[in-house]
Amino acid sequence: MRKMTKKVRIGDRAIGGDSPILIQSMTCTPTSDFEGTLGQILELEKAGCDIARVTVNNMDAVRNVYRLKENSHIPLVADVHFDYRFAVEAAHAGIDKIRINPGNIGNKNNVKKVVDACREKNIPIRIGVNSGSVERNILFECKGPTAQALYLSAMAEVRILEELDFNDIVISVKSSDVHTMIEANRLISQACDYPLHLGVTEAGLPESGIVKSAIGIGSLLTDGIGDTIRVSLTTRDLKQEVIAAKKILAACNLLEHHIDVISCPTCGRTQVDLVSLASKVEEEIEKRQIRPKRNLKVAVMGCVVNGPGEATWADVGIAGGTKDVLLFTHEGASFKKIPEENAVERLMEEIVRLSEEES
Numbered sequence: 001m002r003k004m005t006k007k008v009r010i011g012d013r014a015i016g017g018d019s020p021i022l023i024q025s026m027t028c029t030p031t032s033d034f035e036g037t038l039g040q041i042l043e044l045e046k047a048g049c050d051i052a053r054v055t056v057n058n059m060d061a062v063r064n065v066y067r068l069k070e071n072s073h074i075p076l077v078a079d080v081h082f083d084y085r086f087a088v089e090a091a092h093a094g095i096d097k098i099r100i101n102p103g104n105i106g107n108k109n110n111v112k113k114v115v116d117a118c119r120e121k122n123i124p125i126r127i128g129v130n131s132g133s134v135e136r137n138i139l140f141e142c143k144g145p146t147a148q149a150l151y152l153s154a155m156a157e158v159r160i161l162e163e164l165d166f167n168d169i170v171i172s173v174k175s176s177d178v179h180t181m182i183e184a185n186r187l188i189s190q191a192c193d194y195p196l197h198l199g200v201t202e203a204g205l206p207e208s209g210i211v212k213s214a215i216g217i218g219s220l221l222t223d224g225i226g227d228t229i230r231v232s233l234t235t236r237d238l239k240q241e242v243i244a245a246k247k248i249l250a251a252c253n254l255l256e257h258h259i260d261v262i263s264c265p266t267c268g269r270t271q272v273d274l275v276s277l278a279s280k281v282e283e284e285i286e287k288r289q290i291r292p293k294r295n296l297k298v299a300v301m302g303c304v305v306n307g308p309g310e311a312t313w314a315d316v317g318i319a320g321g322t323k324d325v326l327l328f329t330h331e332g333a334s335f336k337k338i339p340e341e342n343a344v345e346r347l348m349e350e351i352v353r354l355s356e357e358e359s
């Protein structure tokens with residue numbers, strides 16, 4: 001059961017409460033490069049990203065916030081470190097959310113200026129604490145960047161904003177250690193009702209980064225914790241972060257209007273090139289941008305002996321035979337032999353038909 005958190009508005013979207021779990025990512029261009037940054041934002045949008053974060057670390061970046069907002073169709077977040085003035089100016093330039101760590105913005109007066117600007121513009125602040133930004137005395141007390149240290153540090157930051165009577169807050173506590181990240185988020189979730197932004201930081205190259213993120217983010221989501229997610233990868237292809245985030249949500253049954261393609265690992269009974277078949281089905285679904293009214297499960301199985309039985313709960317599926325392929329529907333409601341060369345097209349027809357069905 002999902003934990004009900006406070007709902008925080010960000011542009012025309014909302015994080016927390018009963019809102020869908022939003023996918024975030026971040027551009028990696030200098031925000032002073034308007035064309036490059038806008039290109040990445042549009043690419044992220046196209047891949048299905050809900051919120052994009054941009055670095056705001058100089059006045060050229062601040063100046064571009066206004067134009068980026070004009071050309072972006074999804075909410076934008078300003079990522080600010082150390083200099084409170086960039087946060088204040090980004091708020092005035094129309095940014096939808098500010099990500100700061102109040103502890104590194106300087107004295108209370110600076111934090112107040114950021115809070116005042118956010119209050120005036122009605123935009124939230126994400127308190128982002130990670131292993132590298134835990135307060136020194138907490139680090140000492142906890143003997144390192146433990147889950148407890150991340151939790152205490154984040155709550156200390158929260159108190160700074162609450163003392164200024166500001167509670168339009170989203171919290172993130174990130175670590176590159178999956179266990180630490182999970183435990184820290186559990187502690188925060190028990191302690192308060194602010195929405196949580198989940199992510200494993202410095203997760204690495206895609207191959208290991210996706211696994212770490214899936215375990216860290218997925219464990220929390222299946223416990224009902226988390227309101228927005230970011231998969232952080234070292235990659236030139238930003239879309240990978242969004243695609244991985246979508247797959248994590250889908251695996252946790254938290255993605256709506258989704259088509260889940262399941263396929264078997266193949267074995268000695270397999271009589272078709274299942275890798276090509278399953279890839280073609282995925283590609284066709286992606287290409288046709290099918291958005292079913294309810295979630296669908298589509299099976300691509302390697303043999304007719306066990307395939308339909310193993311995938312009996314799929315809405316529709318195909319199983320490879322010697323020359324023909326078997327097209328089958330939910331719980332064995334129907335079976336039809338079709339020539340292998342028509343298999344993908346016939347399956348797609350069924351998927352399109354089922355996509356129109358209400359749940």
Ligand code: SF4
Binds near residue numbers: 264267269304305
């Ligand atoms: S469905 Fe058939 S081919 Fe695939 S793993 Fe099971 S038995 Fe093997």
